[in-house]
Amino acid sequence: xxxxxxxxxxxxxxxxxxxxxxxxxxxxxxxxxxxxxxxxxxxxxxxxxxxxxxxxxxxxxxxxxxxxxxxxxxxxxxxxxxxxxxxxxxxxxxxxxxxxxxxxxxxxxxxxxxxxxxxxxxxxxxxxxxxxxxxxxxxxxxxxxxxxxxxxxxxxxxxxxxxxxxxxxxxxxxxxxxxxxxxxxxxxxxxxxxxxxxxxxxxx
Ligand SMILES: CC(C)(COP(=O)(O)OP(=O)(O)OC[C@H]1O[C@@H](n2cnc3c(N)ncnc32)[C@H](O)[C@@H]1O)[C@@H](O)C(=O)NCCC(=O)NCCS
Ligand SMILES: Nc1ncnc2c1ncn2[C@@H]1O[C@H](COP(=O)(O)OP(=O)(O)OP(=O)(O)O)[C@@H](O)[C@H]1O
Numbered sequence: 001x002x003x004x005x006x007x008x009x010x011x012x013x014x015x016x017x018x019x020x021x022x023x024x025x026x027x028x029x030x031x032x033x034x035x036x037x038x039x040x041x042x043x044x045x046x047x048x049x050x051x052x053x054x055x056x057x058x059x060x061x062x063x064x065x066x067x068x069x070x071x072x073x074x075x076x077x078x079x080x081x082x083x084x085x086x087x088x089x090x091x092x093x094x095x096x097x098x099x100x101x102x103x104x105x106x107x108x109x110x111x112x113x114x115x116x117x118x119x120x121x122x123x124x125x126x127x128x129x130x131x132x133x134x135x136x137x138x139x140x141x142x143x144x145x146x147x148x149x150x151x152x153x154x155x156x157x158x159x160x161x162x163x164x165x166x167x168x169x170x171x172x173x174x175x176x177x178x179x180x181x182x183x184x185x186x187x188x189x190x191x192x193x194x195x196x197x198x199x200x201x202x203x204x
Contacts, residue, residue: 003100004030005108005194006124010116011131012160013153014142016176016183020131021112023187031110032099034092041091042067051087056080075155089119107195117161117169127194130170132163133177 009024009031011017025031041048042065052070053060059070074081096111103109110129116122133141142153167173172190176183 002104004103004106005197006100006126007108007110007194008116008122008125008128009110009112009131010114010128010166012138012163012166013114013156014138014145015131015133015163016141016174017112017114017131019180020129020174020176020183020187021110023184024110024191027188027191029108029110029191030099030103030106031112032096034096034111034113037092037095038088039067041088041095048087048091052084055083055087075159085119108191115160117166118159122169127171128169129172129174129190130163130166131174131176132167133175135163137177138163 009017009021011020021031021033038048040046042052043049044062044064046064049060049064052065056070056073059066059073070084074084100109111121111125113121116125116128122128139153142148143150174183174186174190
């Protein structure tokens, strides 16, 4: 059986990636949510909790990883962030591979990966979709979130590949600067186009 077409879905903070991923899911495309996998493995009894406690003593409790505490420790300290990534990323990669095997026979699957360009992985997918909106729209969305500050937003942006570069490297860009209906129409049209490319791959 042919492996599904693997689509990497990415975009900078607040660009609407989660919303667009939900649109793919609603259209019947299986979506692997890297962030959700990380949260599950960092949650109560999660597989990564002991290793994270060992590397960052005091960063976990009975509810698993205290993400706000760990975030404050690692964002702003590249060496610590790299140490955390060395624990988290191989585990996510293993879950991703299991997901593909589970969906052999499906025409396509989406990997929702916030840091696809930042952390490598763009070469491990067949197509890259970048979700994007004007910078001012992104800014308004992000600053409206509870607990977000100008400083935190600026710092996260610094850690992320700029939107312009992501757009340039994408196979497809989904614009979320318009309304949800237009974005959904774009998602449906793209699924049809990618489905055609899958059929072509299967042709003898
Ligand atoms: C440090 C943690 C616990 C902080 O969690 P918290 O809920 O406070 O923040 P959240 O995950 O929402 O991240 C906030 C912003 O920072 C960005 N970000 C997260 N991890 C990283 C990273 N390794 N490098 C650059 N940016 C990052 C996110 O994309 C987001 O835009 C968490 O981000 C984490 O475990 N990160 C390491 C694992 C990782 O790389 N995850 C990304 C998906 S695989
Ligand atoms: N056309 C659109 N497409 C997508 N999202 C939209 C659109 N119009 C408005 N929005 C809103 O923008 C916000 C985007 O948030 P979302 O959580 O999807 O972003 P994200 O890129 O996943 O963010 P993060 O990387 O921070 O997790 C949502 O509140 C969503 O309702």
